[in-house]
Amino acid sequence: MQRDLGSLPLAPALRARLVAAGFQTVQELLETGPCGLSKEIGISKEEALEALQVVRQECHGDAARTAGGSGATRKCTALELLEEEQAQGFIITFCSALDNILGGGVQLTKITEICGAPGVGKTQLCMQLAVDVQIPECFGGVAGEAVFIDTEGSFMVDRVVDIATACVQHCQLIAEAHQEEDNLKALETFSLESILSHIYYFRCRDYTELLAQVYLLPDFLSEHSKVRLVVVDGIAFPFRHDFEDLSLRTRLLNGLAQQLIIVANDHKSALQEGKEHSSTFRLGSAIGLAAESVPSLLP
Amino acid sequence: MVVLRAGLCPGLTEEMIQLLRANDIRTVVDFVSSDLEDVAQKCSLSYKVLVAVRRVLLAQFSAFPANGADLYEELKSSTAILPTGSPSLDQLLDSGLYTGEVTELMGAPGSGKTQVCLGIAGSVSLGLKQHVLFLDSTGGFTASRLYQMLRARAEDEEEQLEALQRIQVVRVFDVYEMLSALQELRDRLSQQVVSSAGPFKIVVIDSVSAVIYPLLGGKQSEGLAIMMQLARELKTLAREFSLAVVVTNQVTRDSSTGPLKPALGRSWSFVPSTRVLLESKEAAWEKATTQRIASLAKSPRQVRLPRPVPLVMDKQLCDLELASEQREGPGGRAGSGLTG
Numbered sequence: 233m234q235r236d237l238g239s240l241p242l243a244p245a246l247r248a249r250l251v252a253a254g255f256q257t258v259q260e261l262l263e264t265g266p267c268g269l270s271k272e273i274g275i276s277k278e279e280a281l282e283a284l285q286v287v288r289q290e291c292h293g294d295a296a297r298t299a300g301g302s303g304a305t306r307k308c309t310a311l312e313l314l315e316e317e318q319a320q321g322f323i324i325t326f327c328s329a330l331d332n333i334l335g336g337g338v339q340l341t342k343i344t345e346i347c348g349a350p351g352v353g354k355t356q357l358c359m360q361l362a363v364d365v366q367i368p369e370c371f372g373g374v375a376g377e378a379v380f381i382d383t384e385g386s387f388m389v390d391r392v393v394d395i396a397t398a399c400v401q402h403c404q405l406i407a408e409a410h411q412e413e414d415n416l417k418a419l420e421t422f423s424l425e426s427i428l429s430h431i432y433y434f435r436c437r438d439y440t441e442l443l444a445q446v447y448l449l450p451d452f453l454s455e456h457s458k459v460r461l462v463v464v465d466g467i468a469f470p471f472r473h474d475f476e477d478l479s480l481r482t483r484l485l486n487g488l489a490q491q492l493i494i495v496a497n498d499h500k501s502a503l504q505e506g507k508e509h510s511s512t513f514r515l516g517s518a519i520g521l522a523a524e525s526v527p528s529l530l531p
Numbered sequence: 532m533v534v535l536r537a538g539l540c541p542g543l544t545e546e547m548i549q550l551l552r553a554n555d556i557r558t559v560v561d562f563v564s565s566d567l568e569d570v571a572q573k574c575s576l577s578y579k580v581l582v583a584v585r586r587v588l589l590a591q592f593s594a595f596p597a598n599g600a601d602l603y604e605e606l607k608s609s610t611a612i613l614p615t616g617s618p619s620l621d622q623l624l625d626s627g628l629y630t631g632e633v634t635e636l637m638g639a640p641g642s643g644k645t646q647v648c649l650g651i652a653g654s655v656s657l658g659l660k661q662h663v664l665f666l667d668s669t670g671g672f673t674a675s676r677l678y679q680m681l682r683a684r685a686e687d688e689e690e691q692l693e694a695l696q697r698i699q700v701v702r703v704f705d706v707y708e709m710l711s712a713l714q715e716l717r718d719r720l721s722q723q724v725v726s727s728a729g730p731f732k733i734v735v736i737d738s739v740s741a742v743i744y745p746l747l748g749g750k751q752s753e754g755l756a757i758m759m760q761l762a763r764e765l766k767t768l769a770r771e772f773s774l775a776v777v778v779t780n781q782v783t784r785d786s787s788t789g790p791l792k793p794a795l796g797r798s799w800s801f802v803p804s805t806r807v808l809l810e811s812k813e814a815a816w817e818k819a820t821t822q823r824i825a826s827l828a829k830s831p832r833q834v835r836l837p838r839p840v841p842l843v844m845d846k847q848l849c850d851l852e853l854a855s856e857q858r859e860g861p862g863g864r865a866g867s868g869l870t871g
Contacts, residue, residue: 238760239710244753254534254558263536272534290711310652310665311695314674342670479748487745493670494704 234259240290246283249273258291321374323365323461325357326399340374340460341496343489355386358463362431363395365461368418371403376460377430379452381445384466387433396427432456439470443484446491453495462495533559533592540587542580550574559588606631609773613661613733616654616680620647623825624805625832628775630732632831633765633802637780637793638809643823644779645671647809648737651777653680657694661732665700666712668741672700706742706757713764720772731774736765738779740794747795755798762802778803793828805830 235258237250253273255261261284264272270280322337331337338344338361346354362380367373380387403422407415432452436442442464453459467488475481534557537545554573556562563585571578612627621627628634628651636644649672652663665672674695681691703709720731739761746754769776781794791808793800800806806829812822827833 235714236760236764238756239707239714239764241707256533260534260536290707307699307701309696310674310677310698310700311692313672313700314678314695317673317675483745483748486741490668490704490741490745497670497702497704 235291237261240287242283242286246273246275246279249275258287261287262291321369323361323374324367324372325360325364326402338461343492343496355384355465356391358465359387359392360395361461362463363392363399363427366422366427366430367399367403368422370412370414370418371406374460375458377432377456377458378461378463379432379434379449379459381434381436381442381462381464382466383436383442383464383469385435386465389428392428392431393424396424399427400424430458432459436470439484442467442470443488446488446495449491449495462492464492535559535562540584540591542584542587547574547576547580547584550576559592563588611732611773611775613651613655613775614658615647616650616658617647620807620825623807623827623833625830628733628777629805630773630775631769632804633769633776633778634805634807635778635780635793635803636807636809637782637828639782639791639811642809642811644809645669645737646676648735648777648779649673649677650680651733652698652735653677653684653694655733656697657681657685657690659732660694661697662730663698664716664731664734665698666709666734666736667700667702668704668709668736669738670702670704671737672702674700704742706746706761709736709742710761710764713761713768717764717768717772720768731772733775733777734765734768736776736778738781740779740781743795744781758795758799762799766802782808800829803829 237247237255237257240258242250250261250273255264261269266277266280266284269275269284270277273280275283320340322331322334322339324337325331325334334344346357348354358380362378365374365376365378367375369375400419400422403415404419407419434445436445446464449462471481471485533539535543535548535551537543537548539559551557551562551570551574554570556565556570567578567581567585570576571581609631611630613630614627615621615624624634636647638644648665652665655661656663677698678691678695681694685691685694701712703712716731716734723730743754743758743761746757748754765776765778768774780799782791783794784791791810793806793808806827808826808828810824810826812824
């Protein structure tokens with residue numbers, strides 16, 4: 233409880249007042265209480281109460297974590313992580329050479345970046361992955377849904393229809409060859425309509441919309457818990473033009489990257505609180521990126 | 532700048548505080564630096580009581596000077612040097628990572644920082660049988676790669692699994708979560724009776740720039756404040772509990788052809804005592820490996836060598852990289868940049 237006030241997420245003006253009044257640790261703050269606090273630093277009682285609530289939440293979070301409770305930053309040993317990783321599935325790309333390089337396919341809970349010159353096939357690959365993530369488990373897939381965030385407007389539905397039809401045919405051939413019950417049952421629900429209805433498409437026209445969409449993603453994902461793939465097609469595109477303040481651009485991109493990492497990881501831990509078996513739920517992300525300016529965008 | 536409160540020390544009552552406050556004495560510093568005879572007259576308090584209170588406050592709040600010889604003895608008995616798992620890197624760091632200090636690994640994306648961190652975690656856990664705390668802020672911790680490294684070093688499966696259990700991984704993606712995790716570590720370590728026999732000997736943070744970068748820059752100075760808060764926390768943890776702290780950082784360039792320099796600016800450059808720059812040199816294609824070069828950018832002990840040292844990871848690691856190349860077959864060429 234000897235935590236320094238500077239390490240808490242308080243508003244800067246409030247923090248400046250607290251420091252000027254001589255408060256240093258959380259202990260002192262909590263001992264003063266809201267009335268004393270509002271008198272000491274000259275803020276209203278409501279603001280003081282709010283501030284104390286934030287502080288209590290942080291410290292309660294600390295205490296819960298020390299006691300071994302589960303929070304957003306769940307601790308685990310490397311051994312537990314290894315077991316989780318070994319039980320994880322991959323999203324196959326249907327290109328064996330690519331799957332080999334990636335070690336089995338696109339990994340879940342990680343961010344995969346695809347870079348290339350225009351016209352090389354990034355959007356095609358993204359569309360393929362959005363279909364492949366839905367392959368039922370008995371055929372070797374992860375049976376998930378997909379979110380497609382499009383910033384360039386290059387998503388072609390008729391192409392997705394072609395890809396989905398081919399995928400369904402491929403699975404039908406496998407089912408006919410092996411004649412297993414599970415396969416035939418799974419094929420009943422795996423059809424063109426179901427594939428298309430499980431791709432959630434968002435169109436973002438500028439960087440504000442993209443940032444807003446990514447920050448709203450956790451809420452969307454908690455409602456649609458079967459999503460296993462988030463595709464952002466053209467993450468650099470909205471940031472390339474009309475950006476005078478380069479340091480702002482770097483800051484925004486870094487913030488965006490961290491938010492995406494949180495989305496890829498957090499979803500798993502949120503679900504682990506409710507479910508026993510962590511192996512059934514995973515989230516994967518793939519980002520398609522325009523290549524030329526990648527080195528200048530990375531810090 | 533601690534505020535005077537009732538019960539701060541015996542003899543300091545509520546009425547005394549009210550009287551002192553009426554005379555503009557609100558914090559410990561004000562009290563200790565004021566003329567007590569004057570205060571006794573103005574507040575009509577007993578001089579003896581004030582002197583006693585001042586003595587207790589000084590004992591409680593002032594820093595005590597330490598004798599250099601005592602400090603040296605203490606350092607000799609509490610400092611440990613931890614191996615990084617790579618003999619050439621150990622040589623660069625003057626035999627390894629020193630506890631009580633912050634060491635920084637910096638490099639461009641893909642230069643091998645996370646791999647070196649995994650190697651360090653594995654080597655400390657397996658070789659020294661000490662606990663490791665790994666704070667992962669990029670999502671780059673891959674347990675299967677760590678397992679691969681451990682399998683190459685130890686034959687016994689029991690040992691490998693035990694080593695994995697000694698490494699604790701905390702995923703923190705936000706600077707406040709990182710500070711909470713460090714606070715939790717501090718609470719846990721201070722509950723141990725003897726500080727040098729604590730469960731953890733090393734804290735690896737991969738990476739520190741990922742959580743700070745979104746806050747730096749622009750007109751607000753909040754990012755800088757929180758960065759210095761983190762810096763202070765890391766240094767005090769390292770010093771007080773004799774931990775070795777390893778952090779990773781990114782690099783930037785001033786212009787597209789300028790030399791590489793560490794990210795996070797000048798203020799952060801004073802935080803780590805040792806800095807190692809990792810670079811990857813594309814070796815000739817027939818070798819099909821990427822060589823990693825480590826050079827010392829800042830060190831309190833070593834003379835900076837004029838030319839960098841090639842980082843040859845343990846033979847087992849090199850073999851493992853080659854093995855995965857061979858598995859890929861004809862697709863391997865394109866993939867060599869992704870391994871390791």
